[in-house]
Amino acid sequence: MEIQKYTAGVLQYIPFFYVIWSDDLLSYSEVSVVKKAIEQDKTLTKKDYSYLLKYLDKKAPPTYAALKHWKKTISNANIKLVESDTYPLATFSQKMICHHFAECPFNPNLKDIEINLGIQPNHYNHLFEIEIVKEATSNYYNPAEIDTILKGDQTIVIDAFRDFLKDPIFKWDIKRDKEAFRNHVLEQVKVLAKEGYGAMSYDTPYGGSNNMVGYAGIFENLMYVDGSLAIKFGVQFGLFGGSIQKLGTKKHHDTYLTETGKANILGCFAMTETGHGSNVRGVKTTATYDKEKDSIIIHTPGENDNKEYIGNALHSTMASVFAQLIVDGKNHGVHAILVTIRDENHTLTPGVTIEDNGYKLGLNGVDNGKIWFHQVRVPRENLLNKYGDISPEGTYYSEIKNPNKRFFTMLGTLVGGRICVARAGLGGAKKSLAIAVKHALKRRQFNDSIKIQEDLLMDYPSHQLRLTPAVVSCYVYDVTLTHIMKVYSDPKIKDKRKIETQVAGLKSIITWFANDTIQECREACGGKGYLLENQIADLKGDVDIFTTFEGDNHVLLQLAAKGVLSDFKSEFNSAGFTAVLKLLGERIGDKLNTINPVYTNNVDTEHLYSAKFHRHAFDYRTRRFTYTVAMRIRDYVKKGVPSYQAFLKVQTHLLALGKAYSVELAYNTFVDFTETIIDEKNRLLFRKIGTLYALHELRKDASWYLEQGYISGTKSKAIRQRVERLSTELRPHIGVLVDGFGIPDHCLEAPIAN
Helix, strand or coil: CHHHHCCHHHHCCHHHHHHHHHCCCCCHHHHHHHHHHHHHCCCCCHHHHHHHHHCCCCCCCCCHHHHHHHHHHHHHCCCCEECCCCCHHHHHHHHHHHHHCCCCCCCHHHHHHHHHHCCCHHHHCCCCCCCEECCCCCCCCCHHHHHHHHHHHHHHHHHHHHHHCCCHHHCCCCCCCHHHHHHHHHHHHHHHHHCCCCCCCCCHHHCCCCCHHHHHHHHHHHHHHCHHHHHHHHHHHHHHHHHHHHHCCHHHHHHHHHHHHCCCCCEEEECCECCCCCCHHHCCCEEEEECCCCEEEEECCCCCCCEEEECCCCCCCEEEEEEEEEECCEEEEEEEEEEECECCCCCECCCEEEEECCCCCCCCCCCCEEEEECCEEEEHHHECCCCCEECCCCCEECCCCCHHHHHHHHHCCHHHHHHHHHHHHHHHHHHHHHHHHHHHCCCECCCCCCCCCCCEHHHCHHHHHHHHHHHHHHHHHHHHHHHHHHHHHCCCCCCCHHHHHHHHHHHHHHHHHHHHHHHHHHHHCHHHHHCHHHCHHHHHHHHHHHHCCCCCHHHHHHHHHHHHHHHHHHHHHHHCHHHHHHHHHHHCCCHHHHCCHHHHCCCCHHHHCCHHHHHHHHHHHHHHHHHHHHHHHHHHHHCCCCHHHHHHHCHHHHHHHHHHHHHHHHHHHHHHHHCCCCCHHHHHHHHHHHHHHHHHHHHHCHHHHHHHCCCCHHHHHHHHHHHHHHHHHCHHHHHHHHHCCCCCHHHCCCHHHC
C-alpha cells in the first residue's frame, strides 16, 4: 500500500501534522512545541527527523497534494478515533502504527504535543473521514421499547399525534408580542380541532372517541410544542367543553358539544374570582332565577367578585360561569350556567365587561382576562343541570339532597383537568431534562490536568445526582398519571371521592417536582439554559403557574389529607376507637420491627433495594401522620376548639400527610405496573428506576425517619450512598432514558440538545 512509504517514526506524526497545518495558521509557538518534541524523540532516525523538520517551516507550508496525501493515509488506516481516550490523537497515532508495524509503543512525545498545544477532538474531528467514537451513552436499552411501555394501549394514538405535530404551524419560535402570540396559538388550536383532537374525550355522537386517557397523553405532548398551546387547548376542550360534557345533559351536548370540539364555539371556564381564589364554594357571583321571565340573571355583586384569570376570555363567545344559584330566595350552592359573552361580530353582550390580564410570567399565548357580569340574563335551559335543575314551574330539584355532597360531586369534574395539568407539568420537566441531559452528554468542562480532553458534564457524580433522580421520577409519575386517568375514566366507578383525593395530592407533588426540575435543568445548562433559543426559559415561565391553577397546591394537599382522614374516620366509626387504635398499632406502631436495631441498622443492598422495605417505609410514614394528626385534631375538639380552628392548628401537619400519601401512591402504582412488563430486561430496568425513586424520596425525608427511630444514622448514610451509586449506575443509559420519553426530534430543536 502507498502508506508503507512512511517509516513508523514518520507515520505516527502524520495525524498531528495534518491537524496543525489544516487551518494554515501554524504559529511560531506551535512550531517550537512540535520541534522540541521531535528533538526529544529517540525513536526517530536522522532521515525521519529531516522529513518532519521540513514541514515545520512557516515560509514553506506543505502543498495541497501533500495535505491530501496525509488525509488519505489517515483514512486508509480504517482506525476509529475514540473521543473519550485520555490522549485521543496520540492514541490514534499509536493505533495507526499498530495497523502496519509489529511494534507500536505509545509515544509520550506525541502526548506532550497534544497537551502543550491543547489539541482536542472538537478541533479536528471534522477533518478526518473516520468514525469518531464518542461513547457518551450505551445502546444496551432501546428507547423505542421504553417509550412504547409508557404509551401502552395509547401507542397508536400518541404516535399519530406526534407525527401530526410535524405540521409547520407547530414549529417553535420566540414570540414576545402577546397579541401575535395569542392569535398564532388560536390558529394552532383550530388546526387541532379540525383534525379531531379537541373532541377526543367526547362521546362518538359529538365527534369524539370517548378516549380521556389518549386525550391526556396528547395533552402532555402539546407541552413539547408550547405551553400556551397546551393550556389554550385544555381550556377550550377540557374545561369549557368538559363542563358541558360532565355537568350538562343531552340537550346541552346536542346543542354545544360538537361545535365546541370543532372550535366553532370558543369558550372559557369562569370559576375563579379575584377575591376568593381557590375557595370555589365561596364565590360571590350570583345566578338568580326570575320565575316571571323564566330566565337566570348572572350578576357580579362586588368589586372583587369578578371572574379572574380566565383563559380564552378574549377570544371566547361563551362562558361556563360558576355562580351561587338562587331560586325562590334560597341559595342552592354553586352551579354552572352557560352565558353568551359575545355575539357573532365578537361584540360583548350587554352587561358583560372583560379586561385583559396583560403580560404574565409565562403562557403569554393564552388570553387570560377578568370578567364582570351586570344583570346578564340567560334562558333557564342554560343551567348545566346534571346535578341540579329548575323545573318549568320554577322549583329547584336535585337527586343529591345533601348540598355538600352535591357541591363536591360537581367539583369532581375538575379531576380530569387536574390530571392533565400534572401531565403538562410532567411534559415540561421531561423536555427540560432531555435538553439538559443531551447538553451534558456533549458539553465538557474541567479535567484532572492529565487528560488532554475535558470531562463530559454527565460524567461528574454531582451532575448525575442533579439530573438522574429527576429522570427516574418522570417515569414513576408518567406511569402513575396514566393509571389514575384510566381509573377516573372508568364508567363503572361511580364514586369518585377516592380518586379526587389521589389526584389532589398527585397534582401537587408533580407540579412542584416539575418546577424544581426545570430550575435544576436551567442551572445545569449554565448560561446556555438561560437563552430563550434553548427553550428551558419558556418552560420555566409556563410551568410555574401550574402550582396554583386548577387548585393551589397547598390547598389541594390539605384536600388530599382530609380525604385520608375521612377514610380513617370511617374506620373509626365502624370499628370503634379501641379497634382503630389496635389497627393503627398493627400498621404503624410496629415497634418490634421498626425500632429493633437489626431493622434500623440494616444496610444490606438486598434490603435497601427491596420494594418490601420501600413500601413499608412509605406506609409507615403515611399511617404515622394519619394517626398523629387525627389525635391532635381530636384533642383540640375535646378541649372545645371548633373543628375548623382545629384543622387550622394542624395545617402544616396536614400538608406533610398529603405529601406522604401522594409519594406512597405514586411508588406503589409504579411498582405494581413494573411487574406487568413482560420483557425481563426492561422490567429489571424499571425496577432499578423504582428503587432509585424510592431511596431518593426516603433520603429527602431522612430527618423525619431519624426522628421516629425508623432508621439509624448508619442506615441514613447508606441510603444516601445508594442514591449516588444508582445514579452512577444509570449514567451509561441516561441518554436512552431521556430518549425513552418519546419527545419527537421536531419538538426538541434547542441548539444545545442537538
